Amino acid sequence: MSQPVPVPHTSATIRSGIPAVDGYLDAGYATVPGMSSRFAAAICCGLMRIQSELGVAGPAVEVGPFEGRFFIALALALTHGETVVGIDLFDWPNPEVIDRFEANCSKHGVLAERRITWKADSRTMQPEALLAKLGGRRPRLIHIDGEHSRAALTKDLELATAVLAPAGVIVLDDMLHPGYPTLMVAVHEYLGRHSDMCVLAIIDRETVVAATKFVLCRSEWFKRYEAKLLESYQANVWPLGADFEPHWCLVLSLDTKLAEIT
Numbered sequence: 001m002s003q004p005v006p007v008p009h010t011s012a013t014i015r016s017g018i019p020a021v022d023g024y025l026d027a028g029y030a031t032v033p034g035m036s037s038r039f040a041a042a043i044c045c046g047l048m049r050i051q052s053e054l055g056v057a058g059p060a061v062e063v064g065p066f067e068g069r070f071f072i073a074l075a076l077a078l079t080h081g082e083t084v085v086g087i088d089l090f091d092w093p094n095p096e097v098i099d100r101f102e103a104n105c106s107k108h109g110v111l112a113e114r115r116i117t118w119k120a121d122s123r124t125m126q127p128e129a130l131l132a133k134l135g136g137r138r139p140r141l142i143h144i145d146g147e148h149s150r151a152a153l154t155k156d157l158e159l160a161t162a163v164l165a166p167a168g169v170i171v172l173d174d175m176l177h178p179g180y181p182t183l184m185v186a187v188h189e190y191l192g193r194h195s196d197m198c199v200l201a202i203i204d205r206e207t208v209v210a211a212t213k214f215v216l217c218r219s220e221w222f223k224r225y226e227a228k229l230l231e232s233y234q235a236n237v238w239p240l241g242a243d244f245e246p247h248w249c250l251v252l253s254l255d256t257k258l259a260e261i262t
């Protein structure tokens with residue numbers, strides 16, 4: 001007897017499995033200005049739940065939190081005693097963006113002791129300074145969504161890799177985006193320099209703005225994380241996967257159909 005085909009979750013029904021995060025995704029996420037997709041936020045926070053279940057602890061970091069849309073979801077996914085650092089120039093589109101960021105965090109239940117707001121330029125930041133800000137604790141998730149140039153992403157990737165916990169993951173925004181084709185060059189050059197790192201999963205886009213994210217991890221963690229992501233998000237796995245020659249990884253998508261061949 002053939003198995004029933006699982007129905008893919010939609011952006012509205014996908015869950016992280018953390019009640020505080022899922023409540024925010026349902027009732028707050030779309031009200032906070034930002035660019036990351038709800039689909040990606042649910043899966044990244046689902047990955048933080050998986051980390052907690054596996055005993056992987058530590059803070060989180062976002063480069064480019066803007067008004068806090070994705071940052072708040074990360075903060076709500078933390079467990080006891082963990083914090084999230086938001087690094088931003090906070091000068092775009094105007095200097096008041098930092099006040100809106102703080103107000104959004106407070107409104108959606110991110111306690112002041114849970115968050116560290118850091119008005120700084122990630123391009124000139126040294127790993128020692130970021131680690132000091134984190135109280136010496138290495139982050140388990142870093143979301144890179146700052147300046148979208150090849151040089152800046154290269155710098156942000158090196159900064160993230162230098163501070164990342166052994167079981168940490170790096171999430172990259174705006175991958176495969178038609179407006180930022182050189183970001184892919186930076187990623188492939190990075191993977192060439194860091195043979196211990198690999199792409200764990202691709203989180204497909206919702207729209208051009210709510211673009212694709214890549215999730216990177218150390219190769220020794222790939223199988224454990226992949227198995228857990230499959231358990232949680234089987235219905236949203238695009239069947240053919242992604243070919244990084246020779247490494248293959250999961251593609252999680254709202255659209256799991258293949259081309260029809262007659």
Ligand SMILES: C[S@@+](CC[C@H](N)C(=O)[O-])C[C@H]1O[C@@H](n2cnc3c(N)ncnc32)[C@H](O)[C@@H]1O
Pocket residue numbers: 033034035036063064065066067068069070087088089090091092120121122123145146147148152
């Ligand atoms: C596309 S927005 C981020 C959106 C947000 N992460 C979300 O998901 O809604 C990019 C942010 O990166 C910040 N940024 C750009 N260059 C930066 C740099 N060199 N250092 C720190 N932040 C930077 C910008 O100020 C802006 O707030």
